[in-house]
Amino acid sequence: MDQSRLILKDAADELPSPNGVALAIMQLWNSDTPSITQIARLVETDPALSGRLLRLANAASRAGRPVVSIREAVARLGLETVKQVAVAFSLVDPEQERQCEAFDYAGFASHSLLVAMLARQLASQSNTAPPEDLFACALLARVGCLALATVYPQEYTQILTGSSPSLVAEERHRFGFDHNDLSYELMRDYGVPEPLARPAVHHESLDRVGDVADGRRFRIAALLHIAYRLANQGFQTRDAALDDETLDRVTALAHDALDMDSQRLRARFADAINEWLSWSQVFSLPESHPVGPDSAPETQAADRHDDPHEDGRKRALVLQTPSDPPLTEPLEAAGFGTCHRDDQEQMLRTAVEHQPDLLVIDQAAITGSAERLLRLIRSTEWGRAVYIVLIGDHLDEPAQAPLYAAGIDMYLEREMAAESLADRLAPAHRLAELKSLWLSDRRDLRRTANQLVISRRKFETLSMTDTLTGLPNRRAGMAELERAWAQWSRGGPAVGIIALDLDHFKRINDHHGHAAGDRLLAEVASVWSGVIRQGETLCRSGGEEFLVITTGIDLAAMKRIAVRLQQATRDITVPWRDSVIGISVSMGLAHSNDATDQEALLNRADKALYAAKEGGRNRICFRDNDTYLAV
Numbered sequence: 001m002d003q004s005r006l007i008l009k010d011a012a013d014e015l016p017s018p019n020g021v022a023l024a025i026m027q028l029w030n031s032d033t034p035s036i037t038q039i040a041r042l043v044e045t046d047p048a049l050s051g052r053l054l055r056l057a058n059a060a061s062r063a064g065r066p067v068v069s070i071r072e073a074v075a076r077l078g079l080e081t082v083k084q085v086a087v088a089f090s091l092v093d094p095e096q097e098r099q100c101e102a103f104d105y106a107g108f109a110s111h112s113l114l115v116a117m118l119a120r121q122l123a124s125q126s127n128t129a130p131p132e133d134l135f136a137c138a139l140l141a142r143v144g145c146l147a148l149a150t151v152y153p154q155e156y157t158q159i160l161t162g163s164s165p166s167l168v169a170e171e172r173h174r175f176g177f178d179h180n181d182l183s184y185e186l187m188r189d190y191g192v193p194e195p196l197a198r199p200a201v202h203h204e205s206l207d208r209v210g211d212v213a214d215g216r217r218f219r220i221a222a223l224l225h226i227a228y229r230l231a232n233q234g235f236q237t238r239d240a241a242l243d244d245e246t247l248d249r250v251t252a253l254a255h256d257a258l259d260m261d262s263q264r265l266r267a268r269f270a271d272a273i274n275e276w277l278s279w280s281q282v283f284s285l286p287e288s289h290p291v292g293p294d295s296a297p298e299t300q301a302a303d304r305h306d307d308p309h310e311d312g313r314k315r316a317l318v319l320q321t322p323s324d325p326p327l328t329e330p331l332e333a334a335g336f337g338t339c340h341r342d343d344q345e346q347m348l349r350t351a352v353e354h355q356p357d358l359l360v361i362d363q364a365a366i367t368g369s370a371e372r373l374l375r376l377i378r379s380t381e382w383g384r385a386v387y388i389v390l391i392g393d394h395l396d397e398p399a400q401a402p403l404y405a406a407g408i409d410m411y412l413e414r415e416m417a418a419e420s421l422a423d424r425l426a427p428a429h430r431l432a433e434l435k436s437l438w439l440s441d442r443r444d445l446r447r448t449a450n451q452l453v454i455s456r457r458k459f460e461t462l463s464m465t466d467t468l469t470g471l472p473n474r475r476a477g478m479a480e481l482e483r484a485w486a487q488w489s490r491g492g493p494a495v496g497i498i499a500l501d502l503d504h505f506k507r508i509n510d511h512h513g514h515a516a517g518d519r520l521l522a523e524v525a526s527v528w529s530g531v532i533r534q535g536e537t538l539c540r541s542g543g544e545e546f547l548v549i550t551t552g553i554d555l556a557a558m559k560r561i562a563v564r565l566q567q568a569t570r571d572i573t574v575p576w577r578d579s580v581i582g583i584s585v586s587m588g589l590a591h592s593n594d595a596t597d598q599e600a601l602l603n604r605a606d607k608a609l610y611a612a613k614e615g616g617r618n619r620i621c622f623r624d625n626d627t628y629l630a631v
């Protein structure tokens with residue numbers, strides 16, 4: 001899954017934070033000195049920000065134990081760093097074409113938070129992993145979805161609104177990898193260790209949880225799956241009562257993996273839901289009650305042009321006391337769609353939502369220190385490129401200097417504002433033009449780079465796939481064998497090879513023609529694919545030769561697979577013109593217990609296959625001491 005790493009740079013740096021969290025962090029910053037606990041609790045509600053901070057904390061302590069708990073990351077980084085990172089987040093882009101329309105950003109963050117809170121509750125009652133680590137792991141377990149929505153907004157909208165029943169299958173088809181692969185890569189990039197990140201990949205489906213063989217990883221995958229399932233219900237009902245159907249589905253798993261009965265499960269669910277509901281106000285700010293231009297009743301009538309970016313004009317946001325005449329006219333004359341706020345908090349909300357190009361701030365409407373507000377705005381991502389005009393009363397140059405230092409671009413005297421503002425906005429226009437040019441260049445560049453990743457990934461997939469049968473080719477088979485052997489040599493599951501070679505295939509070609517041979521090869525591949533199971537890999541290693549790589553089973557179990565393959569081959573009939581073609585297969589088995597390295601293993605299977613051919617074909621052979629025996 002190395003290719004998905006290529007889009008990490010974009011994704012990891014630019015995953016958007018929910019506007020509600022963004023605003024809450026700004027409010028904390030702007031009020032009194034926020035405490036590290038307050039900040040940590042807010043950070044925990046946002047997967048994108050949590051990931052960034054974990055990455056930073058882990059980068060700072062390269063040699064030490066990895067930091068997985070978000071609270072620990074916040075404590076290690078310290079208030080100043082966390083404040084800086086927290087305010088400089090990316091936001092969901094208000095411009096339609098740059099956001100994934102079908103992706104519910106706020107819902108995603110809120111759902112992830114609920115899964116995380118449930119995981120923490122379940123972990124606190126079971127001996128699986130530290131609760132704070134599992135909180136972070138669960139919070140980030142689906143961050144790949146957010147990354148795909150951010151990096152491929154249009155394509156992801158098509159996937160989400162398409163008719164495919166399987167999101168994962170559709171993602172794989174489109175991108176060559178799915179959101180689980182990407183979540184894993186991002187989590188590793190953030191510094192989450194493999195034993196926690198890997199089980200998270202399996203958490204969405206019960207079948208995939210069952211595939212996790214290792215005991216501790218299985219418990220982690222099971223815990224995350226239970227949290228995910230419960231969260232799906234809680235997210236919909238927003239109620240602490242657990243329905244029987246969901247409970248039935250997870251009870252057996254909770255019992256096996258966490259040693260937890262249904263009563264305790266219900267109690268943990270209720271606790272997590274209550275905790276989550278108490279946080280929901282963070283999310284209900286701009287998302288569910290948009291505090292955009294049209295929602296402030298007191299200003300609605302005045303703001304006819306309250307959705308300034310709708311018509312493609314540059315956006316101006318004005319903070320002004322109600323007693324002053326609104327600056328709509330000069331701003332409109334200068335080509336800006338304008339919206340007014342008379343309250344600083346409302347202004348910040350609107351700015352977060354709409355990311356204006358121009359901010360006109362009347363000093364009289366600022367609560368608290370003007371410099372502090374300006375610094376706060378300048379430290380945000382949207383605030384870095386906004387043109388700021390400050391309107392004040394008789395400030396001489398020494399009084400203006402610290403305001404310029406804090407981030408204003410222009411100072412205007414109140415009496416002059418109405419008449420001279422329009423004439424002075426050329427630089428603001430130029431900056432907005434530059435910004436939009438730069439953004440569109442960046443967008444095009446990213447789009448090209450991201451498309452390249454997909455093409456490359458598809459090419460790689462093709463170069464690892466046999467075109468006739470759709471099976472992994474020899475190269476892919478050898479890569480899989482190498483991976484399995486490396487695990488075995490580190491004490492992992494045993495590896496086995498079943499080498500298969502169709503009998504007298506040349507005769508088929510000679511008698512029925514090459515096309516008939518091709519049909520038969522494709523049919524054989526399809527039938528065998530249905531016979532092998534999870535954990536077994538079937539590849540086409542050459543013309544009429546195939547390999548099955550098994551893991552975690554002994555020779556006796558391999559023989560049973562070989563017999564199933566032999567029986568299935570016997571049943572294959574391919575109608576061709578006036579006749580029906582059938583085939584048989586010879587097989588040779590070898591097991592890692594009897595081999596010193598992977599070449600020796602392959603060699604041993606080949607020799608056993610040769611013995612099967614020599615013995616008359618249509619048989620399964622293996623070596624026992626110095627003799628070859630047939631199954």
Ligand SMILES: Nc1nc2c(ncn2[C@@H]2O[C@H](COP(=O)(O)OP(=O)(O)OP(=O)(O)O)[C@@H](O)[C@H]2O)c(=O)[nH]1
Nearest residue numbers: 501502503504505506507509514515517518543544
């Ligand atoms: N139709 C078709 N034939 C292929 C393909 N690849 C290899 N072959 C043919 O497979 C045949 C293999 O022949 P041999 O190696 O003599 O083996 P065999 O006839 O199967 O005999 P045994 O293996 O000894 O049972 C050759 O005729 C190849 O041309 C392919 O992709 N399509």
